[in-house]
Amino acid sequence: MDSLQLTRCSINTATLGHREPIDVSIDRIAKAGFGGLAPWRHEVEAADVSKIAKQIRALDLKVTGYCRSTYFPASTREQRLANVQSNVRALNDAAELGAKCFVMVVGGLPEGSRDLSAARMQVQDGIAALLQEARNLAVPLAIEPLHPMYAGERSVVNTIDQAQAIARELDPHNDGFLGFAVDVYHCWWDPQLEGALTSIGNENRILAYHVSDWLAPTTDLLLDRGMMGDGVIDLKRFRQSVENAGYAGMVEVEIFSRDNWWNLPPDLVLQTCAERLQSVC
Amino acid sequence: MDSLQLTRCSINTATLGHREPIDVSIDRIAKAGFGGLAPWRHEVEAADVSKIAKQIRALDLKVTGYCRSTYFPASTREQRLANVQSNVRALNDAAELGAKCFVMVVGGLPEGSRDLSAARMQVQDGIAALLQEARNLAVPLAIEPLHPMYAGERSVVNTIDQAQAIARELDPHNDGFLGFAVDVYHCWWDPQLEGALTSIGNENRILAYHVSDWLAPTTDLLLDRGMMGDGVIDLKRFRQSVENAGYAGMVEVEIFSRDNWWNLPPDLVLQTCAERLQSVC
Numbered sequence: 001m002d003s004l005q006l007t008r009c010s011i012n013t014a015t016l017g018h019r020e021p022i023d024v025s026i027d028r029i030a031k032a033g034f035g036g037l038a039p040w041r042h043e044v045e046a047a048d049v050s051k052i053a054k055q056i057r058a059l060d061l062k063v064t065g066y067c068r069s070t071y072f073p074a075s076t077r078e079q080r081l082a083n084v085q086s087n088v089r090a091l092n093d094a095a096e097l098g099a100k101c102f103v104m105v106v107g108g109l110p111e112g113s114r115d116l117s118a119a120r121m122q123v124q125d126g127i128a129a130l131l132q133e134a135r136n137l138a139v140p141l142a143i144e145p146l147h148p149m150y151a152g153e154r155s156v157v158n159t160i161d162q163a164q165a166i167a168r169e170l171d172p173h174n175d176g177f178l179g180f181a182v183d184v185y186h187c188w189w190d191p192q193l194e195g196a197l198t199s200i201g202n203e204n205r206i207l208a209y210h211v212s213d214w215l216a217p218t219t220d221l222l223l224d225r226g227m228m229g230d231g232v233i234d235l236k237r238f239r240q241s242v243e244n245a246g247y248a249g250m251v252e253v254e255i256f257s258r259d260n261w262w263n264l265p266p267d268l269v270l271q272t273c274a275e276r277l278q279s280v281c
Numbered sequence: 282m283d284s285l286q287l288t289r290c291s292i293n294t295a296t297l298g299h300r301e302p303i304d305v306s307i308d309r310i311a312k313a314g315f316g317g318l319a320p321w322r323h324e325v326e327a328a329d330v331s332k333i334a335k336q337i338r339a340l341d342l343k344v345t346g347y348c349r350s351t352y353f354p355a356s357t358r359e360q361r362l363a364n365v366q367s368n369v370r371a372l373n374d375a376a377e378l379g380a381k382c383f384v385m386v387v388g389g390l391p392e393g394s395r396d397l398s399a400a401r402m403q404v405q406d407g408i409a410a411l412l413q414e415a416r417n418l419a420v421p422l423a424i425e426p427l428h429p430m431y432a433g434e435r436s437v438v439n440t441i442d443q444a445q446a447i448a449r450e451l452d453p454h455n456d457g458f459l460g461f462a463v464d465v466y467h468c469w470w471d472p473q474l475e476g477a478l479t480s481i482g483n484e485n486r487i488l489a490y491h492v493s494d495w496l497a498p499t500t501d502l503l504l505d506r507g508m509m510g511d512g513v514i515d516l517k518r519f520r521q522s523v524e525n526a527g528y529a530g531m532v533e534v535e536i537f538s539r540d541n542w543w544n545l546p547p548d549l550v551l552q553t554c555a556e557r558l559q560s561v562c
Binding site for chain 2 (some may be wrong): 108109113114115116120148149153156158159188189190191192215216217218219221231233234
């Protein structure tokens, strides 16, 4: 398998720990030679969206995803509608940024609920409500299945199979605006993963591919992701599977690491990402 | 659905935090009115197995499972054989204790390995090597799928579907000595769970049913399980699914809770388990 070129690689700004304004991060990422980035809403909304979009275009960077959706499930219908509206506003920003997709972290169980099936149905309804707006704005929606350890609070969509079933039901003709993001951290353990990726055949709905590594041991459920090569995931094999399934897009690094990488100089983090992307991914 | 009778309920001794010798725990469990228990090897091996077996019989307690297998995967063939031999010794103790099953926590990736498929194959080979001995001793092997967050270090078997596939391949005629343990903590999130349990029809391989609860938030990957009713799992619905699939055995409580229940008086923990089993499970 070919070694990755940095121009095919993207940095999710969470990897830098959100320690600097977004325009500073963008300059660092471009200077380090990466071909793209994936910014977060709270960073972009704290700045001027048009200005950020202009900076990104001037540096010839791709936006591999805009992070992330407001959670869909809620206890009341009013709140669920408000969540969809919040996502419509973010979609407009995603369009202005020229994002390849809007990353959908769908949300967990509503406060006080134990009804997982109902929450999953609310997610599906929320995505359905957003899809036409995504088509209008030409920003694909990428459902990101999250690791099952996040089913309670962050995402009731936990496998690629599940994301694919939702996409097929809501968008049977696959017109390009509903698919999913594959993140190795969330999916690496899944015994049905190869099958799920293979079975799609010509129906490629992979809109983004995120890398990091699973540390053994992992000390925190959220903020202890590893740098590629420091954990137990066979990243080359994983990329092969994703590419065999038809994905030809960029490889995005997304590392939440409160006690390690977020304490190191941003340029050192970027340099390490660059090295590892080219050696172990 | 019927409320649970305590005589149908069992206490996994980990729930008490392994703070007292096993014979003391057994007396407490019997006195609290439970119909069974599931002891751990390190407790039993620290005592006299025959004496413990005699105490359990005298108190008319069932042993819902013997915890747990030595992990199968290893870097060398010698170590893998040694792991199987360790399990054969434990199976003999399980037989002496009259255990309903030997709980198989199968192990994660061997040190330094990133080959998940190979580890899964090693697990299957290890179970195959143990199965005849299980038949000889009349102790069923219960593969326990562990939550995907344990795939790196504790178990490369992570779903009921996966456990069932292994059981079907190694024991196609289902003669009663190879099945699986269903633990709500490990499986509650699985979108394919209902299907996996339903599809087995008359082929009931559920050998044990473990309850606790998933706390939101969860603060530790291993030692922050919740008491039934304190988390987000719909336990009555879960038991209904398991019983619909043909399970008519006991309900075992297994709670690892370093910062909460393991600090409370054992009799209070047992009393709380009794109340919750009868109200929310």
